[in-house]
Amino acid sequence: MIRPTEQRPALTETPRITVERDGHVLRIGFNRPEKRNAADYRLLSELAVAYGELENDPELRVGFVFAHGDHFTGGLDLADVAPRIGADGLEIAPDGGINPWQVSGRQLSKPVVIAVQGTCLTLGIELILASDIAVAAESTTFGQIEVARGILPFGGATIRFPRAVGWGNAMRWILTGDSFDAAEAHRIGLVQEVVPDGTQFDRGLELARRVAAQAPLAVQAALANARLAVREGDAAAEAALQPALVRLASSEDARIGMTAFVTRTEAEFVGR
Known part of the structure; x- marks a missing residue:
């Protein structure tokens, strides 16, 4: 079993997203730790393919999303992604894939549990909002910082954040770009559990397996x-x-x- 902190052998083409079956659970791991798991276009596309696998395989019942390394994600790799934003926006889901943020295209019919740690910025928060159960390590730092970069959240935060935590709580963080901690994320209902650092993977997987055991x-x-x-x-x-x-x-x-x-x-x- 691959744990987030384990060393993996060097590969010619290291995947940006690891995918591993665990019974009826599909474990989906952000795998660009040397860049704080910043999401370049390749990572986004591989993530969409993994979500497509989860949806299309009848033996898979639950997705479990986590991150290798110390951080969940530092957000978008704007240098790589920005040039790909065309007149119709940004398309990340190849044939058979599903947009993990579910703001376009086919919708995922299966639940997703997510575990975060370290830094969790922008699209990381939006992926929590597009998931169903979220666990955070107690030292996690969150930030919806798009307004500080001259853009708006485009992965669903403007839609789901106010609905999940209330208008004022959402606008407090979306409109200022300020960072907040795991205690605040739990207080407002962004995450369902805060656990000691280093245990978020095991707790998230435990919950995913619990969901997968149901009908x-x-x-x-x-x-x-x-x-x-x-x-x-x-x-x-x-x-x-x-x-x-x-x-x-x-x-x-x-x-x-x-x-x-x-x-x-x-x-x-x-x-x-």
Whole structure:
């Protein structure tokens, strides 16, 4: 098992994103530690490919995103990325890939758990906001600093940050570009857990495995309904509840879950 601090052998073409299967969990690691995991175009594209793999493989149920090295990400590598911004913006998802920030293109139907440490700037915060459960090391420093670089957050922070933490809390950090710590991130609800430094990987993976142990069709249905409420309102989500329940109730996993409940045994779900 590759841990964030382990040494890897030198490769001719070291991947910017590591991808490793862990049962039903796909572990996705930022792997440019010598640059504080700053995201150049290649890293963004490889990340989109990894998200596409998560979505397209029925055996994969949960994504777990983390970073190798001391920092989650120093944000965009503007020297590499800025020249690629065309008249229609920046396209990062190749064929089969999914934009990890989910502000364009195909949407991910499976949950993502994320663990961060060190520096977590700009697109790192936006990736937290596009994920479903976030764990932070207690010394993590956050910053939504785009306004200090003459641009705006374009990975979803303007949309999701106010919704997740409240308007004033979001504007406090988006409009000033100031940095804030893990305690503040937890206070406002950006992250769900703050853990001792060095334990964020294990705790995040533990949560990802916990989600992966549940009935995957039910997890995806619950996630889809919650997202529907956000995107289209309560009425749309309410209208979809009963049809989703009927569909799930006839699944093999529902029978497995009921048998496990009656027999007081651990359910082993199959995703059907």
